[in-house]
Amino acid sequence: MGKRPPPPPAPPPTLPPWLHDNLPLPRLIVLDLDYTLWPFYSDIHPSPPLRLLPGSAAPPTTVADRNGEHFALYPDAPAILRLVASLPATRLAVASKSPVGDLCRELLKLLRLSAGLGGAPKRAFDAFDAGLEIYEGSKMRHFEVLAKRTGIAFADMLFFDDERPNLEVEKLGVTMRLVRDGLTWAEVERGVAQWRENTGVA
Structure with missing residues (x-):
């Protein structure tokens, strides 16, 4: 069902080194969706209607489509989202070229994050307090809209994406991390x- 199977989950660190080394963090972390946050193409693989599988109300959550196919976030993603959403000075956003924005939003509302400490969101959707830019077109446009909405400078943004052409956003001053196997603690x-x-600042 796609490029490659997701890697096994890494044990989540109790406190990642980058969180307690007294160096600055990005003010905005932006994530692509397909093959970055989840291991499938949102416009090809899931067939609505979607439903949360029984007994899947806490991570790892799984959503089923009308054909009985199962869909979930990359293994490390729920804990990463929960942690970043709890940071006081760092916000989260989505920048995706998927043409099925409504379906992506539904997936994010169904997929859950465990409560964790600090009252982190229970829905993946709620972690993205800086908004969801999900529509076809250049990622440059996505970031221009995010900058205008949040008032955050491009230089203060960190973007995770699996497609090399999207490195064009670095022309704006955004830092993009090109990922190979989805969002992981190592990435x-x-x-x-x-x-x-x-x-x-390194």
Whole structure:
């Protein structure tokens, strides 16, 4: 069902090193959806209607479509979203070229994050407090809208995406981490290090 099977989940760190090294963090972390947050193409693989599988109300949550196919976030993603959503000075957003924005929003509302400490959101949808830009077109447009809405400078943004052409957003000053196997703890660590190097705070 796609490019490659998701990797096994890594044990979530109790406190990632980048969180307690007293160095700055991006003010906005932006995520692509297909093959970044989840291991499938939203406009090809799921067939509505969608439903949350019984007994799947806490991570790892799984959604089923009308054909009985199952869909979930990458294994590390729920804990990463929960942690980043709890950070006081870092916001989360989505930038996706998917042509099925309504279906993506429904998936994000069905897929759950465990409550965790600090009252993190229970729905993946609620973690993205800076908004969801989900529509076809250049990622440049997505980021221009995000910058206008949030007032956050491009240089203070870190973007995770699996498609090399989207590196064009770096022309705006955004740092993009090109991921291969979806959002993982290791990719977040590398992305934060890359953003710090780009902004001269490493």
